[in-house]
Amino acid sequence: MIGILDSGIGGVSVLKEIIRLIPKGQFIYYSDSGNNPYGDKSELEVYKIVKQIVNYFFERGCVAIVLACNTASAICVKKLREEYPDFLFIAIEPAYKMVYDYNYNGKTLVMGTKATLKSEKFLSLYSKYNNNNTILLPCSGLADLIEQDNDEEIDNYLMIKLKDYKDIDNVVLGCTHYPLIKDNIRQVLGDVKFFDGSIGVSKELLRQVKLKNFNIEENDKFSIEFIDTGNNSFNKYFRFTDLLKF
Numbered sequence: 296m297i298g299i300l301d302s303g304i305g306g307v308s309v310l311k312e313i314i315r316l317i318p319k320g321q322f323i324y325y326s327d328s329g330n331n332p333y334g335d336k337s338e339l340e341v342y343k344i345v346k347q348i349v350n351y352f353f354e355r356g357c358v359a360i361v362l363a364c365n366t367a368s369a370i371c372v373k374k375l376r377e378e379y380p381d382f383l384f385i386a387i388e389p390a391y392k393m394v395y396d397y398n399y400n401g402k403t404l405v406m407g408t409k410a411t412l413k414s415e416k417f418l419s420l421y422s423k424y425n426n427n428n429t430i431l432l433p434c435s436g437l438a439d440l441i442e443q444d445n446d447e448e449i450d451n452y453l454m455i456k457l458k459d460y461k462d463i464d465n466v467v468l469g470c471t472h473y474p475l476i477k478d479n480i481r482q483v484l485g486d487v488k489f490f491d492g493s494i495g496v497s498k499e500l501l502r503q504v505k506l507k508n509f510n511i512e513e514n515d516k517f518s519i520e521f522i523d524t525g526n527n528s529f530n531k532y533f534r535f536t537d538l539l540k541f
């Protein structure tokens with residue numbers, strides 16, 4: 296069994312790619328919407344929250360955990376790996392290296408949470424692949440609006456936040472909630488190239504489980520369990536299944 300966590304529904308953008316690669320896997324998706332947003336919390340708060348979810352996955356017998364949240368990955372993965380060196384943690388990061396690989400000369404906007412963009416992990420990636428034509432744009436509150444599924448508010452937010460960036464070529468979606476609003480972003484910025492870490496993290500998961508010889512398709516049958524910590528979990532479940540459709 297593989298545990299996948301996010302501060303809500305955003306990690307579904309990662310889960311979808313994982314299922315494409317591991318179609319007969321058994322998964323638990325933990326949507327911690329009760330604690331959303333992670334991105335405006337302190338590092339200590341996020342670590343404590345994530346640690347509880349990790350312990351829950353341990354109790355459930357998961358063999359690997361995917362941090363399908365850029366914020367949780369940026370803050371927690373190093374410490375978790377130090378604390379549990381034998382356990383497999385897979386972490387996502389803003390796909391800034393993809394810009395370096397595929398469209399280095401393009402003017403680039405990196406959208407992410409405040410916590411991700413100021414984290415040591417992201418800043419070291421940024422300095423390594425810096426194309427000197429990049430703007431870092433913390434989007435406080437955006438994941439929250441996506442979590443609430445409030446399209447009108449999302450459009451208003453984007454109109455104000457992105458108004459000065461109409462000449463952008465590349466947009467790095469550095470929060471797993473943001474791939475869910477690509478169309479809304481396009482409405483403001485036009486035909487930009489999007490980069491997100493979901494494919495990379497899914498490939499890395501598959502590579503690592505093969506390397507470790509984990510039998511993650513042991514029942515030969517796909518299964519997914521959805522857990523949500525918010526107060527309208529019933530609605531969340533329907534949104535989750537809807538987003539999961541291919």
Ligand code: DGL
Pocket residue numbers: 301302305306331332333334335363364365366367408411438469470471472
């Ligand atoms: N989905 C999370 C991420 O990828 C962040 C949302 C939040 O701020 O809770 O960073």
